Amino acid sequence: MDVSKFSLEGKIALVTGASYGIGFAIASAYAQCGATIVFNDIKQELVDKGLAAYKEAGIEAHGYVCDVTNEEQVAQFIAKVEEEVGVIDILVNNAGIIKRIPMCEMTAAEFRQVIDIDLNGPFIMAKAVIPSMIRKGHGKIINICSMMSELGRETVSAYAAAKGGLKMLTRNICSEYGAYNIQCNGIGPGYIATPQTAPLREIQPDGSKHPFDQFILAKTPANRWGVPEDLAGPAVFLASEASDFVNGHILYVDGGILAYIGKQPS
Ligand code: NAP
Numbered sequence: 001m002d003v004s005k006f007s008l009e010g011k012i013a014l015v016t017g018a019s020y021g022i023g024f025a026i027a028s029a030y031a032q033c034g035a036t037i038v039f040n041d042i043k044q045e046l047v048d049k050g051l052a053a054y055k056e057a058g059i060e061a062h063g064y065v066c067d068v069t070n071e072e073q074v075a076q077f078i079a080k081v082e083e084e085v086g087v088i089d090i091l092v093n094n095a096g097i098i099k100r101i102p103m104c105e106m107t108a109a110e111f112r113q114v115i116d117i118d119l120n121g122p123f124i125m126a127k128a129v130i131p132s133m134i135r136k137g138h139g140k141i142i143n144i145c146s147m148m149s150e151l152g153r154e155t156v157s158a159y160a161a162a163k164g165g166l167k168m169l170t171r172n173i174c175s176e177y178g179a180y181n182i183q184c185n186g187i188g189p190g191y192i193a194t195p196q197t198a199p200l201r202e203i204q205p206d207g208s209k210h211p212f213d214q215f216i217l218a219k220t221p222a223n224r225w226g227v228p229e230d231l232a233g234p235a236v237f238l239a240s241e242a243s244d245f246v247n248g249h250i251l252y253v254d255g256g257i258l259a260y261i262g263k264q265p266s
């Protein structure tokens with residue numbers, strides 16, 4: 001096998017919402033494999049924070065303010081990137097939010113906001129980069145899905161609906177653009193220690209672990225939360241030529257949660 005197929009040398013990778021968290025870890029891994037990094041966030045202060053973090057890691061990233069739900073902003077963003085950096089080879093739709101509210105207490109506006117960012121955003125971003133990928137003759141689109149692309153749980157109805165839809169958007173981009181040598185796959189992280197899950201891991205007043213923390217450890221054969229770096233290798237694989245015949249696949253990086261009924265009573 002030609003191991004250079006795992007290289008990202010000469011590639012331009014755009015990772016959305018990558019000032020920190022999972023997006024930052026994936027972009028950093030891409031840089032280590034030779035890619036030029038482009039990222040966005042919705043606030044200049046976050047973009048600046050991200051640029052400083054990348055610089056500290058020895059990475060000269062290109063940061064832009066852009067709200068992935070705003071089609072006009074996205075069109076201007078992509079045009080600016082193509083002018084200043086080059087045509088995007090790899091798009092990672094990472095930006096996302098969650099709202100943990102019992103469904104019957106959630107307003108339609110709250111539901112719509114999650115769908116807008118977690119599902120409409122990836123659609124808008126993919127639609128903006130695919131034409132240039134077609135002209136270039138290749139492209140990689142990686143959608144950051146979730147355990148909630150497969151499973152539900154209390155209080156995350158909007159998020160599960162969005163991530164379930166993102167799984168099927170992934171499969172549809174594969175179906176519609178595979179003929180143009182564009183591969184669209186998903187990564188389904190398990191429970192990863194980032195700001196998004198911090199409320200689920202808070203130490204209790206009595207010093208004990210959060211009940212949800214204990215619940216996830218019992219549901220994870222690896223008996224640990226994931227860290228953003230656990231996603232780096234799978235993300236590099238799906239961004240590289242090594243995965244050119246992988247399309248429409250959701251790669252779960254979950255420590256085994258989906259395969260496991262949960263720790264049995266001792
Ligand atoms: P995070 O720490 O909350 O980071 C999300 C990033 O997306 C933030 O930088 C955020 O910026 C940005 N963002 C939010 N709305 C945006 C918008 N409209 N336009 C552009 N950027 C926007 O989340 P994470 O834990 O790293 O998760 C990253 C992705 O992985 C998300 O799609 C999440 O659903 C998914 N995921 C996470 C886990 C997990 O356990 N952590 C597991 C499975 C999947 P702001 O700070 O300004 O909001």
Ligand code: GCO
Pocket residue numbers: 098100145146147148153156159188189190191192196197200
């Ligand atoms: C939650 C968590 C999960 C993770 C992730 C799991 O509240 O259940 O936030 O949704 O973020 O999506 O894959």
